[in-house]
Amino acid sequence: MDRRPDFPETFARLKCESVDDSIFDSIQDKMNDVKHFLMEPKYDNMAVDSFLGLGMETMGISSKMEEFSHGFDFSFLPDYGGLHSCKTQDGEAGLKLEILDGFLDEVDEVEDIYASHDLSSIGNETEVKKKVSESDGHPYGLTNFSSESYSPGISGSIGFSEWSNETVRHTDSKNVSSGKVKDSLATNSNDMRCFYESEDDKKPLSTFIGSWVGRGKRRKKNFRNTSSSRLDSLDGTTSCVSYDFRPRNGPLKKCIHTKTEHTISDDQQTSSESEDYISVTNRSKSRSDRRKHQRMWTVDEVVKLLDGISHFGVGKWTDIKNLFFDSASYRTPIDIRDKWRNLLKACCNIKYNDEEAEEKRRSASRTIPKDILLRVRELASLDSKSLCFAHDYSRSRSTSNRKKKRS
DNA sequence: CTTAGGG
DNA sequence: CCCTAAG
Incomplete structure (x- = not known):
């Protein structure tokens, strides 16, 4: 055996580190070596062995676990048991992969936090998504093209093509693969459903x-x-x-x-x-x-809402929820309805352009992209109730304005 | 259970 | 976002 002198220190140091996250940090470099194995399910065992072996071959060490683990205590691996049990049993191997996936998911989620924290930084968000899709091998690339990319399939018949072109720019027009995958996306509702499910996790913090x-x-x-x-x-x-x-x-x-x-x-x-x-x-x-449980609506969610309305019509909130927000358990049909109501209000603020509307537009509806508001207006024009609401809303607001001015 | 409307 | 009433 050709052990290098510095080898024991390496693992002694590893052991000394606290268990919670530092282990993962320490082996992350090694994980890069075996990352491609994790992507391929058929290499499950190899992946785990390589991972737990910490790339021994590259260190010039025998890959035999029995020899390798002799004299070293691997109990620092939480809940992993000894190395012996790790390397042979498939069930346990699966468990490890789950844990690895958990780590990767955590990375994913943390990045989502950053990504969705600021709506204005959508460009960054797509960057993050790219990174994630590269690093975990999950078909996250699906999230790289936003729902607008196929919205012509649903709403095109109603004539929102200019909307669709407009909004692609907002999300990921930079993505090279976007167009290719988009072409392969059928626009029937089943595929659409899958797409939206995979598109779920643009999570605000x-x-x-x-x-x-x-x-x-x-x-x-x-x-x-x-x-x-x-x-x-x-x-x-x-x-x-x-x-x-x-x-x-x-x-x-x-x-x-x-x-x-x-x-x-x-x-x-x-x-x-x-x-x-x-x-x-x-x-x-x-x-x-x-409003303790309030959650910011992302632009993507609003787009999904509008797609849903153009698909089912105003008032079919449960249908919209089931098809377009199935994976977003935090959005109830009522929430979706409320959001639509708020969008209508924002619409009115632009439509009736008085001083107060100007003021409100700067504050409330500032974060809503103008093309979204345009689309809201078009959808509202197709729905008599929405029109009534918009009319009533603007009227009540203008009367209150008059009252204010008198006093 | 779903939706509409008010808060 | 929450609550309630009505269908």
């Missing part, structure tokens, strides 16, 4: 918060009748401090305040105590509490 706090329980009816109301909606099992990172003009400080108080009180307060807590803080937290 609060997505993860949402998945922690569990939207399902929140939807429980009559939960207000329970003694501790929403404080118990987390079921006392939360160990994560929820935090809302979405960009906002409002009092973020206040928001954090109430949330940390919640997490403190969740575990220990009895129901009567929390009742007192509610009565004390009800007034102060009522506003922020109401």
